[in-house]
Amino acid sequence: MSNKDQTAASTKKISNYITMIVAIVMALAIIALLLAGSLYYNGTTATGSTQSGDYGAAAVLAIIGLIALTMAGVTLYQSRRQVAEMKIEIPKVKTTIGCTNTGCANKTVREFQRGDYVYKELDTPCEKCGGKQMVTAIYKEVKEKEKTYAV
């Protein structure tokens, strides 16, 4: 693999640095949540002393854990989305073939094949009348994602 190919591949990947930070934050968040659970149900603190359910500390740890987990999740999702956005969409292009006989209106649509061009005469005869066929149009269909503005 050449240097240029390697850089292209690395651009597509999520940065290792970000993945590492997200993993650490997620691990800490899970620990915080476990501790919160432990405090809530057992009343046991990290130092081992037994109390009768420290609800305040459990709530604080749970909130910290949840916030950290959410932030890590959002960061991971955004990084993945950025990678997904880095795809070049290749549109599906269609070729319309029509019969050259004026009386025959036979038309077929198929996927574009390399070598097709508008007004190219084809060797395959028309299925209906056996006449010569020709490429009459080549186009892509776009499903409009754009917002419409009523102005």
Added chain:
Amino acid sequence: MYVMIREVENSLRKLKYIKEEGRKVTIEAIKEIGKPTTDPSARVDRFLEYFTIGPQGMDPAGIVYKLDHILDVRDERMKDEVKLMAPASDEVQVNNLENTLEAAMALNFIYKVIRHYYIQGKKTLSLYVIMQIQMILPMVMKEAEAYASALKAFAYGQPIGDGAGPLIAAKLMHGYEIRKLHKDCVMATVPFAGRTALVIKAEGPGGNVGKPGDAVETVIEENEGKIAMVVMIDAGLKLEGENVGEVADGIGAAIGGPGVDQYKIEEKLTKYKIPNMAVIIKEDIGDAVSPMRKEINDAIDNAIERVRNVVMERTKEGDKIIIVGVGNSIGVGQ
């Protein structure tokens, strides 16, 4: 400022990916079509860095012909390079590969300019350097994405949105005797609404815009200036809010590019006092360089009808008119 830098950085990463993909697609296309004996990667990399120096404008007299000459040399050089890279390719494929390489060159250039401003902004910590690039970033990204989707279209020889003009001309001239014109253009004499239409387009189906300026000059001179009207049909950039495939007509030379062809056409039309009408099919920059959208293809008949109306309203029966389909003829025969 940090938010702006992050935004530019993310876009720059995407541009780098698009640029690398462009290079990859180009090399694959050359290998597949041109069957080179050696790896073309090094030659492609050199090609991507090519530049053209425009003529000196301190004394503007004659600058158009100097620019014309430079563009001719550039075109010839590019074709020669492509032939060396892809020895097994025919003329149509050479044109298509040349277009593919030009799209890859454009992507490479966009990436390098954005990177330049990004690094300069970080080095100088100047808000204004970063801000000016961040402000135009959405348009730059749109253009880069358009070129990215154009790469495959050029490599496969699919008609692009810019080919609307040649497609209309092809529809008018199909079935009539075709004559070659200088340079890379074709012409047919066609009966049109009771008039004689001399229909001109770039020669297809290879990726080619020809030199419509020279072609129109030649045809006008051949007819000693006895032309009732010139109608130019081209793809026109739409504004946001307008629909793709809308047809509009007006006056003037509807032709883009560096301006050489427009200058030549205007010169000749002024000399013989020939009125110049224009019909455009609206599309945005992305549509112009990517495979032709159905809406543009469907607008062809509408545009021909508009040309017919313009011709019937402004010329008499039996008159001779010129109809020029301006644009890239890739994927459009005649």
